[in-house]
Amino acid sequence: MAEIKERPTSASAAPRGAPIDRLVFGVAATLSVAFVLVGAVWPEETSERATSVLGWVTGNFGWLFVLTSCGFVIFSAYLALSRYGNIKLGPDDSEPEFSTVSWVSMMFATGMGIGLMFWGVAEPLTHFNAPPLGEATPGSPRAAELAMQYSFFHWGLHPWAMYAVIGLAIGYFAYRKGYGNLISATFRPLLGEKATQGPGRAIDVVAIFATLFGSATSLGLGALQITGGLDNVFGSGAGSKTLAVIVIAVLTGCFVLSAVSGVERGIKYLSNANAIAAALLAFFLFVVGPTVFILSTFTQSMGAYLTQLPAMSFTTGVFEEQASSWLSGWTIFYWAWWISWTPFVGMFIARISKGRTIREFVIYVVLVPSLVSFIWFAILGGTALDLQLVEGWEPPLTDTGGIALEASLFEVLREFPLASITVALAVFLIAIFFVTGADAASIVMGMLSQHGEEEPHRSLIVFWGVATGAVAAVLLWAGGLAALQTLVILVAAPFMLILIGMCVSLMRSLREESYESTMPMRNRRAWEHSRRFPDGP
Numbered sequence: 001m002a003e004i005k006e007r008p009t010s011a012s013a014a015p016r017g018a019p020i021d022r023l024v025f026g027v028a029a030t031l032s033v034a035f036v037l038v039g040a041v042w043p044e045e046t047s048e049r050a051t052s053v054l055g056w057v058t059g060n061f062g063w064l065f066v067l068t069s070c071g072f073v074i075f076s077a078y079l080a081l082s083r084y085g086n087i088k089l090g091p092d093d094s095e096p097e098f099s100t101v102s103w104v105s106m107m108f109a110t111g112m113g114i115g116l117m118f119w120g121v122a123e124p125l126t127h128f129n130a131p132p133l134g135e136a137t138p139g140s141p142r143a144a145e146l147a148m149q150y151s152f153f154h155w156g157l158h159p160w161a162m163y164a165v166i167g168l169a170i171g172y173f174a175y176r177k178g179y180g181n182l183i184s185a186t187f188r189p190l191l192g193e194k195a196t197q198g199p200g201r202a203i204d205v206v207a208i209f210a211t212l213f214g215s216a217t218s219l220g221l222g223a224l225q226i227t228g229g230l231d232n233v234f235g236s237g238a239g240s241k242t243l244a245v246i247v248i249a250v251l252t253g254c255f256v257l258s259a260v261s262g263v264e265r266g267i268k269y270l271s272n273a274n275a276i277a278a279a280l281l282a283f284f285l286f287v288v289g290p291t292v293f294i295l296s297t298f299t300q301s302m303g304a305y306l307t308q309l310p311a312m313s314f315t316t317g318v319f320e321e322q323a324s325s326w327l328s329g330w331t332i333f334y335w336a337w338w339i340s341w342t343p344f345v346g347m348f349i350a351r352i353s354k355g356r357t358i359r360e361f362v363i364y365v366v367l368v369p370s371l372v373s374f375i376w377f378a379i380l381g382g383t384a385l386d387l388q389l390v391e392g393w394e395p396p397l398t399d400t401g402g403i404a405l406e407a408s409l410f411e412v413l414r415e416f417p418l419a420s421i422t423v424a425l426a427v428f429l430i431a432i433f434f435v436t437g438a439d440a441a442s443i444v445m446g447m448l449s450q451h452g453e454e455e456p457h458r459s460l461i462v463f464w465g466v467a468t469g470a471v472a473a474v475l476l477w478a479g480g481l482a483a484l485q486t487l488v489i490l491v492a493a494p495f496m497l498i499l500i501g502m503c504v505s506l507m508r509s510l511r512e513e514s515y516e517s518t519m520p521m522r523n524r525r526a527w528e529h530s531r532r533f534p535d536g537p
Contacts, residue, residue: 018453020460024201025449028208032467039474047478050486057493058328063316065335066327068496070313073161075503076362079168084510085359089171089350096355100364103352107369114222114433115337116155116376117278117426121412122405123151124381125395128388129403132330133315133323144385148301151381153312154331155373156305157366159338162499164365166346168358169502174452175354177509181452183207183343187501189508203498204448207343210495211448212464214340215441216471217488222434223247223476228406229427232414245473251431252469255438256462274432281425282379288416289379290386297385298378305374333485336492339499344444351454384412438465 039046079085088094096103127147129138136142169186179185184200191199223244230243286294315331317323353361387393396404396411404411413422445464446456475483 018451020450020457021201021204024204024208025460028205028212028445028449029463029467031209032212032471036467036470036474039471039478043474043478046474047483047486050483050490054486054489057490058332061493062324062328062332063318065332065493065496066314066316068500069158069162069335072165072499072503073157073313076161076164076168076366079510080359080362084513085357085362087172087358087510087513088176089168089356089358089361090175090354094175094355096353098352103356104364104368107349107352107365114218114225114430114437116373117409117430117433118221118225118405119151119155120376120380121384121409122403123154124148124377125384125388125408126403126405127151128385129395133317133320133326139388141389144389145300145304147385148297148377148381149304149308150312150330151377152301152305152374153309154334155377156370157309158313158335160366160369162335162338162342163345163349164362165503165506166342166499167349167353167365168361169506170346171350171353171361172358172506172509174350181347181351181454182448183498183502185452187505189505190501206494206498208445208448208464209491210340211343211441211445212468212471213488213491214337215344215437215468216475217337217340217485218437219248219251219434219468220244220472220476222430222437223251223472224406225409226251226427226430226434228404229410229423229430232407232410232423241477244476248469248473248476251434252438252466255435255442255465255469258435258439274429274436277425277429281422281429282376284418284422285383285413285416286379289383290390293386293390294379294382297382298374301378302374329485333489336489336496339492339496340488342495342499343448344441347444347447348440380409380412384408387412387415438468441465441468 124147127150128143131138131143131146132150136146166183170181170183173179173186173188174181177188179188179195182200182204184195184203187195187200187203194200195203226247227243230247315323315327317325317327349365353365356364384395388395393415396407398404409426410423413419413426416422439461442461442465443456446460447453449460449464450456475487
């Protein structure tokens with residue numbers, strides 16, 4: 001995200017120093033503060049009401065989450081394979097701002113966040129000991145296969161197709177049509193001038209909420225894992241909600257300090273170093289861990305994922321209550337979480353992809369990060385499964401007998417050399433992901449609050465950063481991980497409808513493109529030559 005702040009080169013973006021959109025910011029800020037106050041004063045009641053509403057949403061609209069996520073995969077594939085794949089995100093003569101290597105590297109950075117750190121070991125272990133949909137015996141080889149298969153499913157093509165759809169819409173309307181770098185700007189073909197008025201501003205408010213709660217969920221997961229790491233290193237009794245809230249407060253203070261002191265460049269370097277350190281951690285486990293088992297796990301899991309992808313993609317659990325409950329807690333939560341992150345990731349990817357064709361965009365945005373996620377889970381998850389399945393290792397458990405999610409990564413690292421160093425490195429990685437993640441998400445919320453300004457006022461960035469930390473703390477205090485999952489699904493539900501509308505709007509505009517714009521560049525030159533010289537050279 002630092003690139004967005006340092007290189008505001010788009011002519012279509014709002015003018016530098018654009019005024020704050022008082023309506024969008026005022027409504028979003030008021031509702032956010034109200035939620036924080038209500039959640040802080042009545043945490044139990046907030047959790048109960050949210051859980052009740054969640055049951056209604058998943059019971060009545062779980063099928064829509066499933067169907068929509070599949071639709072995004074199909075839609076992005078159609079755009080890449082059709083003649084529209086030749087259209088550029090920018091004028092026909094525009095060229096990419098970044099080399100392919102730099103472009104892909106920045107997409108790697110967007111994929112290596114707190115989520116991968118938290119779930120890299122925790123999800124495969126959980127599925128291994130409590131198999132998805134109850135389709136295997138816990139702790140069996142079949143359970144291990146399902147554990148990796150569903151980990152690939154939750155972190156593969158579906159989420160990145162969501163990012164591709166919103167990134168394409170934002171990039172197309174901002175850089176090719178010149179409508180501005182806002183979510184509401186993508187609705188011009190459907191709403192006309194209303195996209196800049198009340199309806200459009202309402203869309204931007206919903207986008208702020210989706211980003212706020214999606215980011216708060218990631219920060220809450222990070223806080224839980226940091227407390228687990230502190231307990232692993234110091235035996236400090238991690239897992240308490242009080243300690244997790246203290247961690248959030250401290251790291252939010254670090255973020256605010258970085259924002260007001262103007263050390264964005266230092267945060268940029270820390271973020272880049274963080275991605276490298278995460279790669280080194282995975283490489284270390286690959287080398288000292290069960291290398292052959294990891295390679296075999298990756299190969300077999302990839303085959304199982306690709307083979308079972310259609311069936312997994314359309315499963316709703318309608319015929320069995322246990323399956324429906326599992327899908328609500330895992331698959332639908334993930335789809336909602338990804339949807340809530342689409343404003344941030346979509347705006348970031350769109351910003352760095354100006355000048356790319358739609359086909360190039362889809363291939364690199366969907367396939368490359370998915371492959372990185374598969375490798376990450378094969379190494380971390382495969383190592384954990386080898387320890388339990390082959391070595392007889394016992395994973396950390398909670399008081400209720402479930403997998404201790406926040407401690408699982410550190411317990412796995414304890415089984416290998418240099419444990420004190422790798423555990424401390426993991427805690428540091430998560431902490432920096434927290435700070436830089438709050439920085440990046442706050443910039444996006446600031447942009448949405450300031451007419452798409454690529455360098456929003458620092459006060460806006462600080463406000464939304466503090467609000468994100470406050471929401472994460474309230475959710476943890478109200479109900480821990482369950483509260484985080486509940487609220488992100490509730491907030492993502494309306495934004496899912498906005499994503500569907502963006503697809504319709506994008507398709508309508510693409511159909512109005514000239515025949516020349518949809519031709520491959522080499523064919524376009526020949527076609528232009530034939531028009532200029534109809535009787536030959």
